[in-house]
Amino acid sequence: xxxxxxxxxxxxxxxxxxxxxxxxxxxxxxxxxxxxxxxxxxxxxxxxxxxxxxxxxxxxxxxxxxxxxxxxxxxxxxxxxxxxxxxxxxxxxxxxxxxxxxxxxxxxxxxxxxxxxxxxxxxxxxxxxxxxxxxxxxxxxxxxxxxxxxxxxxxxxxxxxxxxxxxxxxxxxxxxxxxxxxxxxxxxxxxxxxxxxxxxxxxxxxxxxxxxxxxxxxxxxxxxxxxxxxxxxxxxxxxxxxxxxxxxxxxxxxxxxxxxxxxxxxxxxxxxxxxxxxxxxxxxxxxxxxxxxxxxxxxxxxxxxxxxxxxxxxxxxxxxxxxxxxxxx
Amino acid sequence: xxxxxxxxxxxxxxxxxxxxxxxxxxxxxxxxxxxxxxxxxxxxxxxxxxxxxxxxxxxxxxxxxxxxxxxxxxxxxxxxxxxxxxxxxxxxxxxxxxxxxxxxxxxxxxxxxxxxxxxxxxxxxxxxxxxxxxxxxxxxxxxxxxxxxxxxxxxxxxxxxxxxxxxxxxxxxxxxxxxxxxxxxxxxxxxxxxxxxxxxxxxxxxxxxxxxxxxxxxxxxxxxxxxxxxxxxxxxxxxxxxxxxxxxxxxxxxxxxxxxxxxxxxxxxxxxxxxxxxxxxxxxxxxxxxxxxxxxxxxx
Numbered sequence: 001x002x003x004x005x006x007x008x009x010x011x012x013x014x015x016x017x018x019x020x021x022x023x024x025x026x027x028x029x030x031x032x033x034x035x036x037x038x039x040x041x042x043x044x045x046x047x048x049x050x051x052x053x054x055x056x057x058x059x060x061x062x063x064x065x066x067x068x069x070x071x072x073x074x075x076x077x078x079x080x081x082x083x084x085x086x087x088x089x090x091x092x093x094x095x096x097x098x099x100x101x102x103x104x105x106x107x108x109x110x111x112x113x114x115x116x117x118x119x120x121x122x123x124x125x126x127x128x129x130x131x132x133x134x135x136x137x138x139x140x141x142x143x144x145x146x147x148x149x150x151x152x153x154x155x156x157x158x159x160x161x162x163x164x165x166x167x168x169x170x171x172x173x174x175x176x177x178x179x180x181x182x183x184x185x186x187x188x189x190x191x192x193x194x195x196x197x198x199x200x201x202x203x204x205x206x207x208x209x210x211x212x213x214x215x216x217x218x219x220x221x222x223x224x225x226x227x228x229x230x231x232x233x234x235x236x237x238x239x240x241x242x243x244x245x246x247x248x249x250x251x252x253x254x255x256x257x258x259x260x261x262x263x264x265x266x267x268x269x270x271x272x273x274x275x276x277x278x279x280x281x282x283x284x285x286x287x288x289x290x291x292x293x294x295x296x297x298x299x300x301x302x303x304x305x306x307x308x309x310x311x312x313x314x315x316x317x318x319x320x321x322x323x324x325x326x327x328x329x
Numbered sequence: 330x331x332x333x334x335x336x337x338x339x340x341x342x343x344x345x346x347x348x349x350x351x352x353x354x355x356x357x358x359x360x361x362x363x364x365x366x367x368x369x370x371x372x373x374x375x376x377x378x379x380x381x382x383x384x385x386x387x388x389x390x391x392x393x394x395x396x397x398x399x400x401x402x403x404x405x406x407x408x409x410x411x412x413x414x415x416x417x418x419x420x421x422x423x424x425x426x427x428x429x430x431x432x433x434x435x436x437x438x439x440x441x442x443x444x445x446x447x448x449x450x451x452x453x454x455x456x457x458x459x460x461x462x463x464x465x466x467x468x469x470x471x472x473x474x475x476x477x478x479x480x481x482x483x484x485x486x487x488x489x490x491x492x493x494x495x496x497x498x499x500x501x502x503x504x505x506x507x508x509x510x511x512x513x514x515x516x517x518x519x520x521x522x523x524x525x526x527x528x529x530x531x532x533x534x535x536x537x538x539x540x541x542x543x544x545x546x547x548x549x550x551x552x553x554x555x556x557x558x559x560x561x562x563x564x565x566x567x568x569x570x571x572x573x574x575x576x577x578x579x580x581x582x583x584x585x586x587x588x589x590x591x592x593x594x595x596x597x598x599x600x601x602x603x604x605x606x607x608x609x610x611x612x613x614x615x616x617x618x619x620x621x622x623x624x625x626x627x628x629x
Contacts, residue, residue, distance in 0.1 A: 008523030012441055018433035019442060022454045022499060025492055029460070029468045036471060101370045108367035121375065123619060128378050130546075130611050132553025134585040135604045139381045141589060142388070185377055192374070216360035246461025248556040249586060274463045278556055281467065293471070300464045311459030315452070 033304060036297035043070040043291060044078050048298060051079020053260050054276075056284060056292040064289045072291040080299055082262050086176070086270035087303075089263060090251065091244035093180025094187055099237055101184075102191035107221060109192075110199045122196065129189035137253030140182040141174075145254060148181070149173030153267055166266055174256035175269045182250050187240035194236035194318065198229045201325040232321015238314035246307045248274040273303045382608065389605025392598040402566050402579065405588065405596035409603055411568045415483070415578035416552060418569045419562060422487025423551050427495045428544055435502025435540075436528060440514060451503065454496035463556040465492050470560035481563025481577035489557040494547035501546065505539020506532060538621045545621070549614040553607060555582040581607050 041048065045068070057065075057076030064071040105125075109118050153170035156177075160167025202225045210220035256269025257279060263270055271279070277296050284292035400408030438447040469489035479485040509532055517527035563577030564587075570576055581603045588600035 004523045004526060008525035011525040011528070012437070015433040015437035015441065018430045019437040019446075019450050021430050021434060022450060022457050022496060025495065026453055026457050026460075029465065029492070032468055032472055033464070101373060104367040104370035105374050108364070108371045112364060112367065113371070121371065123615075124375065124378050127612065127615050128374075128381075130549050130553070130615055131381065132555070132582055132585075132604075132607050132611065134553070134555050134582045135381070135385060135608055138585055138589060138600065138604050139384060143380065143384050185381075188374055188377075216356050218360035218363045219356065242459055246459075246463075248461060248463040249582075253586065253589070274461050274556070277463050277467055278559060281470065281560055297467065297471075300467050303461055304464055307459050307461055308456055311456060315455050 030304065033297055033301050036294055037301045038294070039070045040078060040291060040294035040298040042068050043072055043076075044295070044298075048078055048080060048295075049084065049302070050081055051077065052081045052262060053077050053079045054082070055260075056280075056287055056295075057289075059287040059289075059292070062288065070291065071289045073287055073289045076287075076289070076291055078292075078295040078298075080273065080276075080302070082258065082260065083271050083273045083276050083299065084302075085262055086179075086255065086258075087245055087272040087274070089176055090179040090183055090255070090270060090272060091241055093177065093266075094183035094244045095237065095241055097181060097184035098187045098191060098240060102188050102236075102240075103195060103233065105188075106192050106196040106199055107225075109196050111217065111221065122193070125189045125192050128185075129193065133186065133247060133250045134253070136182055136186055137250040139185075140178055140250060140254035144181060145173035145178050147173075148178045148267075153177065156266065164265075168265070169267070171267045171269070172256065173267075174254055175258075175267045176255075176263050177266045178254045179251050179270060179272075182254055183244040183247060186247060186250060187244050190243055191236050191240040194239060195229065195233045198232040198236070198318075198321055198325060199225060201322070202228050203326075228324050229321060231317050231324055235314045235317025235319075235321055238310050238317065242307050242310035242314060245310065246274055246303060247272075248278050251275045252278055273299050277303075385601070385604050385608050388601035389603075389608075392602030393605070397602060401568060402584070402599070404566075405591050405593050406599065407566075409581065409584065409599065409606070411565060411579040412581045412584050412603065413606070415562070415565070415569050416580045416582075418483050418571075418578060419486050419490055419558070419580055420548055420551050422483060422573075423490035423494060424544065424548060426488065426491040427498055427547065431495050431498025431543075431547075432502045432540055434499045435543075436506055438499070439503045439506035440528065440532070441524065450499070454499045457492070458496035458500070461556075462493055462554055465489050466557040466560050468492075469557060474561055478574075480575040481561065482572075482574040483562065483569060483576070483578045484573040486558045486562030486578065486580070489561045490551045490554060493554060493557060494551050497547045497550060498543050501543025502536070502540050505536040505543070508539070509535050542618050542621050545614050545618050549611050552610060552614075553582065555586055558583065 044051075055075055055077050057073030059073050061074050063074060065074050065076070066072075109121060113121060149170055149172055153168070153173065156166050157168045157170065206224050207220045210224055211217065215223070251272050252275040255271060255275055257271055257275070258269035259271060259276075261269070277299050280292075281296055284296055287293065397408045398410055398413065401411040402408065434450065438450045442450070466489060469485055469492075473479045473485040473488060474481060513531055513535075514524075514527055517531045518524065522530070558580055562580055564583055565577040565579050567579075569578045584603035585600045585607070588596040588603075591597070
């Protein structure tokens with residue numbers, strides 16, 4: 001018996017130690033990144049976030065320039081505004097496409113599709129969520145980019161007189177719009193599944209009552225279901241947005257990889273923060289002053305902070321949303 | 330007005346409701362219109378899913394052959410044996426690290442942890458799950474590959490992947506143990522079992538489908554990751570040699586990403602086929618998860 005007690009004690013202590021591991025990992029990752037990023041911030045200051053020129057300088061030289069006490073390669077200057085614009089722009093386009101489609105799909109899945117079929121459709125949507133991002137990238141390159149370049153783009157330019165941002169030239173199909181559409185496809189399953197789960201928890205009785213009183217199905221959902229799930233749905237949307245902000249590979253494959261260049265229209269090549277880190281890390285290593293690596297760390301930290309904030313906000317809202325429909329205390 | 334101030338979600342106050350005409354044609358038309366758009370949206374989503382699957386299948390199938398599994402990549406052509414084995418090795422390493430750690434952590438926060446502590450760890454796991462994978466890739470590169478001297482290696486790649494999948498395993502384990510009524514654990518302890526025995530004999534059996542689901546999902550995430558591996562696992566034209574450090578390994582997602590940018594048809598074909606293999610494995614894992622979930626519903 002004593003033996004069993006000791007074994008149980010050991011198990012509980014081991015489990016307790018394991019439970020701290022996510023915290024330790026997070027602190028370690030964040031700590032390393034912040035320390036790595038610090039010299040770049042000291043070198044560049046806040047112009048890091050507002051500059052549009054990213055130049056790692058003459059990396060093979062041996063005469064470092066010193067700025068604010070930090071050594072950098074001659075000519076080095078780090079401005080990430082184009083990457084920030086690319087990240088926010090592509091993710092916003094993604095949300096403009098994904099949000100209405102996902103929400104309408106979620107409502108239809110819960111209220112209009114017979115459960116037998118709804119289960120299959122939901123399963124397919126969840127499968128979409130599990131597809132590797134390089135496969136989305138492949139689809140974007142091979143299928144979507146030509147469609148954007150030859151059909152969607154030219155059609156959208158007709159609206160260029162009203163909205164100059166939509167005017168041509170359309171270019172190769174690799175750029176802001178294609179990135180946005182690929183990201184939309186990637187976040188649709190997240191928003192759809194999360195909001196479908198919330199909507200399914202809304203009690204049926206008030207809805208049936210409203211319909212009995214003469215409301216149409218749309219009105220009953222508009223006035224009863226929607227107010228109950230609103231907070232949770234906003235949470236689901238922000239969750240999807242966080243995913244779009246941090247996506248690397250799919251964007252890297254279809255964005256056209258522009259540097260030092262702010263998008264001039266919907267079809268311009270872009271780079272996002274995540275894709276830039278992936279694309280430039282290799283080259284940054286050859287910088288004798290190591291400053292380029294620190295600058296990439298600073299991009300990673302910026303991205304980390306942004307996605308942390310969006311994630312926290314989203315989780316909080318989804319949690320509150322679950323409370324709104326009464327599934328979780 | 331007061332009734333509305335209270336978060337505005339639990340009740341619909343009468344004042345906020347528009348007044349509707351009793352027998353309005355327009356209302357019915359509007360309802361039908363909105364639902365039609367919803368169906369169209371859903372149909373669109375299904376169309377995209379089908380289009381992605383069909384384009385991957387139609388482009389990937391011509392490259393399938395037995396040779397593909399038996400030869401290694403060479404330059405821009407050859408087979409995928411090295412990538413398949415490398416992916417397998419990375420998944421095994423990351424699961425060996427994350428599964429025990431994550432399952433133990435999930436058990437602890439669902440059964441034994443003080444409420445506050447459990448909430449904090451749950452929260453931290455969500456934050457960890459939200460970190461973009463390239464950030465983990467950067468971390469792995471700077472710390473493991475360079476500082477710790479692992480070089481491009483299976484271990485550096487495996488640990489990076491394990492950081493990414495850990496929170497998913499914690500979350501699903503936690504959720505499946507929390508679904509079991511508290512009285513089971515209390516009853517078992519009242520009968521004289523130690524918490525460990527109670528967990529192992531009574532609870533684990535009930536939670537197993539959920540825990541396995543979580544691990545399978547984690548495997549499917551690990552399988553599809555690229556960004557954390559580019560700078561940790563590297564790439565090799567040869568089969569993995571079971572050396573954990575200083576030996577780069579190949580993996581399937583790398584083929585999809587890089588070979589598409591090569592100007593050769595043979596390279597493109599290899600990329601399509603690698604994508605097909607990835608999708609096929611994800612599909613199988615997805616079906617397994619479905620089966621497990623159905624099993625656990627029957628069981629409960």
